[in-house]
Amino acid sequence: MRKNVLLLETVAEEALAILHENVNVFTGYDEASLKNVLNNENIHAIITRGKGLINKPLIDACPHLQAVARCGVGLDNVDVARATERKIKVINAPGSNAATIAEHTLALMLMGMRNMYESVSQVKQDNWNWRNQYAGDELNGKTLGVLGMGNIGKRVARLGEAFGMEVLYWSKSAQDLPYKYMALEDVLQYADVVSLHLPFNTETDRIIGEKQLGLMKTGALLINTARGALVDHAALLEALNSKSIAGFAADVLPDEPPVQSRAIVEHPRAIVTPHSGSLTTATYRQICLLTINNVVAVLTDKQPEPNSIYNRSALQ
Template sequence: MKKSVLLLETIDDEALTILEEHVNVFTGYDDASLKNILENQDVHAVITRGKGQINKALMEAIPTLQVAARCGVGLDNVDVQEATARKIMVINAPGSNAATIAEHTLSLMLMLMRNMYESVAQVKQDNWNWRNQYSGDELNGKTLGILGMGNIGKRVAKLGEAFGMNILYWSRSSQDLPYTYLSMDEVLEQSDVVSLHLPFTKETGTLIKEEQLALMKPGALLVNTARGALIDHEALLNALNEQRISGFAADVLPEEPPVHGFPILHHSRSLITPHSGSLTASTYRQMCVLTVKNVVAVLTGEEPDNRSIFNFSEL
């Protein structure tokens, strides 16, 4: 008998086809349909992307649950501790977004450093004379400080190096890399651009607060394509307003979507994209297909890729 999978959000068409070939697929995109499925179906796996929450309440409502999966890398919307306690396997797609997030990070750096967004906007308003008041700089010769040297951090370092940047980094431990390992404070003090590439965990907490921002150079840029909660945004706004740092760019915010009028969105020295760094066609497909294949493997008695099985003890 085929097992059943509940989708909390839409997934790539190719991934959906793979699912439908092997299991029964149910969609719970809204409260009414989700309630109906939970009351009438035995569900063996739940798959989400970035919004649908696989929390304790959902797990309690599905006694047959074997797998909690996210088509993505971070697991903020999956209660991995609760899943581990219930012996529910947690699956994600580690490393699948490293290339695209690294590209997005460098795009934000370039746009912010060269004041490119404002230049394009002014030309679209027929203001060619903007060039007479333009101010910007280049990445070449600047120092890039990377906080967190995992898959994405390493890709960002390589791209930054290709642009002629000097690379410094801080991580939980030094690695065998051709870059300079320093304390976090030293990276903040010495970098022209600081880029965050860490998960948000109890261990990291809010990493960039008033005291960390105070260490940065007055002309420095801060870029965050990791997790919004890593930064104290009130302290960040103060630092921008007082010109203690020069600019901020991010693809993530502490609350998504942000509340109306969230100040950092409209600051003249900020560039915010709507958590779209992983939404390129290639990466979206790869994340969904990789996750789905591993879910199907578990439910059909095959061996999943161990790299996609999340181990809570590694946190």
């Protein structure tokens, strides 16, 4: 008997085709359609991307659930604890976005350090004479501080090194890497660019606050392509207004789309992209295919890739 899969968001066409070949597909893109599906179908797997919430009420509304999945890496929008209690497999795509997020991080560094956004804007306004007042610098010779040395952090470190930067890092523990491990406070004090690549949890919630921003150089840039809530945005706004740091560039915010964060988005020394770092054609396709193939494997009694089951050890 074909199993039933609930999609909370769209996925890449090739991934959707694989689903249709193997399972029955239902969509719950809005509250009304979601309620209709839950009232009429037994759901065996739920798939989301970044917005659709797989929370406790939704999990408990599906007594036949075998898997919940996110086409992505982080699982902030999935109640992993409740799924694990129910012996439900939690599937994601670890490592699949490392290359694209690292590239996006370097792009933000370059834009911030070279004041590129303002330069492009001025030229579009027919102000070629902006070059006479241009102020910017280069990454070569600067110190890069990487906070979090997972797949993305390591790749950012290598790219920074290729640009001629000295790399310092802090993470939960020191690793066997060709970069200098330092205390968090020391990385903040010495780095010209601080780049965040930490997971979000109770320990990292607003890990960059007033005290930490105060340790940074006045000419330093803060880059965040990890999770918006890693940074205390009230303290960040004050740091930007007082010019205690030079600038901020991010692909993530605590609230998306931004409402409370509008002051940061509109700040003249901030550059914010719309959480689009993983939305390149290649990575979007790869993330969706990896996730969907592993969901189908679970539902058809085949072997999924071991690393794709986030709570594998807890279920054994």
